[in-house]
Amino acid sequence: MVQAYKHEPLTNFSQGNNNEAYLEGLKKVKENMGKSYDLLIGGERIHTEEQIVSYNPANKEEVIGTVSKANQELAEKAMQAAVQAFDSWRKTKADSRADILFRAAAIMRRRKHELSALMTKEAGKPWPEADADTAEAIDFLEYYARQMLLMKDGVPVQSRPNEFNKYNYIPLGVGIVISPWNFPLAIMAGTTVAAIVAGNTVLLKPASTTPIIAAKFVEIMEEAGLPAGVLNFVPGSGAEVGDYLVDHPQTRFVSFTGSRDVGTRIYERASKVQPGQKWLKRVIAEMGGKDTIVVDSEADLELAAQSIVKSAFGFSGQKCSACSRAVIVEDVYDQVLERAVELTKEWTVGNPEELSTSMGPVIDASAYKKIMEYIEIGKQEGKIVAGGEGDDSKGYFIQPTIVADVAAQARLMQEEIFGPVVAFCKAKDFNEALDIANNTEYGLTGAVISTNRAHIEQAQEDFQVGNLYINRGCTGAIVGYQPFGGFNMSGTDSKAGGPDYLTLHMQAKTTSEAY
Structure with a gap:
């Protein structure tokens, strides 16, 4: 029996102890300002000379931190690490994959105000907005883990005498997650863990304006027990690294959140079959609204x-x-x-x-x-x-x-x-x-x-x-209450936080055995 999902409550800042906890989170963030974060490729931390600098939008001279910047050579190294890790990760039991998400959610819950305070500094989010972002990230981890447990045995289909039929979902392969700066924890984490819990491996390219919160998320996933190579952290420029990975013949799907112009460009590039590519790439896109x-x-x-x-x-x-x-x-x-x-x-x-x-x-x-x-x-x-x-x-x-x-x-x-x-x-x-x-x-x-x-x-x-x-x-x-995604140029109507979102990261397989 899969435990019922309940969404993470928002913090009531009219209670004084919550205020003190948030201020403590801000203090901890300030103590860590200016730190440098490495790439993570196949479990290996890689430092590069070229860095992406994250600034505070409320105080544009203040540096939040820096992350190493991937180039095409390192993107290729990450791709091969993800391809290799996929072989074992796809065979890891769904229960074990879900458990990692549950552990990551528990870590996030313990560090909730620190993560929210980091978004106050890095993305300029007021307290309630940052708190809601962290709560939503926790919701995504909890919800998708439970969805995977519900889906792990597939869907019943009819069998006939002397024949047994099964209908199961299997993972796709290596996915590229290109996440936005406006929900730098919730959407980044949600799109990443949906792919991972479904049995895929991921190359995460976060928004260049909010890479520090993404680096913290990657650390949390490591702490939760995610095996090396399943999640590879490759911040870099869209023109150099993003295009290279979208075009790559070993990319199986692209999960993108951002502008209409970039989304339609990714859709177009992903549609082209590259030499050595033996599938049609899938694009999961959320591209804005009016x-x-x-x-x-x-x-x-x-x-x-x-x-x-x-x-x-x-x-x-x-x-x-x-x-x-x-x-x-x-x-x-x-x-x-x-x-x-x-x-x-x-x-x-x-x-x-x-x-x-x-x-x-x-x-x-x-x-x-x-x-x-x-x-x-x-x-x-x-x-x-x-x-x-x-x-x-x-x-x-x-x-x-x-x-x-x-x-x-x-x-x-x-x-x-x-x-x-x-x-x-x-x-x-x-x-x-x-x-x-x-x-x-x-x-x-x-x-x-x-x-x-x-x-x-x-x-x-x-x-x-x-x-x-x-x-x-x-x-x-x-999450789980109002599955989110839109029509027309708002994207592929991929309902994040909904009952069929994980299926976008999987393919169905029918097995029929005669006796």
């Missing part, structure tokens, strides 16, 4: 304003699920806008190390520049009614920004900004609001705030997103 909260004329307007603001500005809007479009039926547009502006002005922007900070920095200089350019576009396409300012003198800080009266086809309504900017658009009725919600090339998350049952049911049928939320914000999917 997510809409629709507010009906029959709705709880306070809930609507609260949902829009929290979904738009949590972690500075740097979530693929963030609300970047509020489409509001004209009867209630002014009321919702006015209340959203009031709520936005209550947000404090500053150092994420302070518990009182609502919103920290954006991730780096290029993100800052891009978002500020979109704010300038917003001045042409609509009216800035909150925020609109930025300050990159010390860190990359942008005020939460609302742009009102934006047309449905405007750039601000169509292009992914990935920052604390939300466009407000007026619809004449609920039908038009749904049409506008569906008018992008993305289809990741969306929300509908309404008390009209017919409209709610209409949205459930017609709102084309992978994750639809009714009468709540459009961020904050919980």
Whole structure:
């Protein structure tokens, strides 16, 4: 009997002992600042002269640490280590593989505030956002381990007299995991352990802006007992190492989370059969969104304003699920806008190390520049009614920004900004609001705030997103509760934290024995 899964609770920081524990985590992180972390290839730690430097986005001169940078030669060495390790790892019992994930989850739980505090420093996450990231990472380990135990014996199929049939899942091979900086522990860990617990070996290429938290995760997996070569840590440039590994004939699958442009490029490159390649590579991709909260004329307007603001500005809007479009039926547009502006002005922007900070920095200089350019576009396409300012003198800080009266086809309504900017658009009725919600090339998350049952049911049928939320914000999917992944240019609708996610990392085998 597989023990029931329960998701990791979030920390209540109104309790003083939790505050002290988090501050202790920050202290420990500061004591380890500036350290260098090696590559891990086949169980061997390799130091390179060329290093990737991780900076604090809230204090851009402060170095969090450095990691060794892989080149193509080292990427090849890692590939061969993974190929070799796959031979034994694929035959390791599912129970043993799951046990490693359970042990890693227990280690993470003990070090929870330290890991969260590291993301406060390295990714600029305020306390609650960092805490949720670590909790989600623990959830992924616990959930996927239990899913593997449920799937280890396959699925029953029919047998006939004098014949016994089996339907089992077997692992694919070597996978390349290319993880993002915005959930630098949760998504990185989740995509990696899903592949590993299914019996595959992995080359992990984390985001270059948040490599230190990835290095810590690799240490935890080692401590949990993962054999050498199953997880190989190869930070490096996308152009040099990423492309090389995506193209490699021994790569069996690529698990990618990131931008639409990079995702479609990986999809295209992976589709080409290389000399010596004897399979079609599988691509598991989550590529962002342009997510809409629709507010009906029959709705709880306070809930609507609260949902829009929290979904738009949590972690500075740097979530693929963030609300970047509020489409509001004209009867209630002014009321919702006015209340959203009031709520936005209550947000404090500053150092994420302070518990009182609502919103920290954006991730780096290029993100800052891009978002500020979109704010300038917003001045042409609509009216800035909150925020609109930025300050990159010390860190990359942008005020939460609302742009009102934006047309449905405007750039601000169509292009992914990935920052604390939300466009407000007026619809004449609920039908038009749904049409506008569906008018992008993305289809990741969306929300509908309404008390009209017919409209709610209409949205459930017609709102084309992978994750639809009714009468709540459009961020904050919980592993095992709201499996996460989107349609269209949001990716392959690979439902992370869902019951069929592990099957994406396996292939089915039918065995029929006659007597």
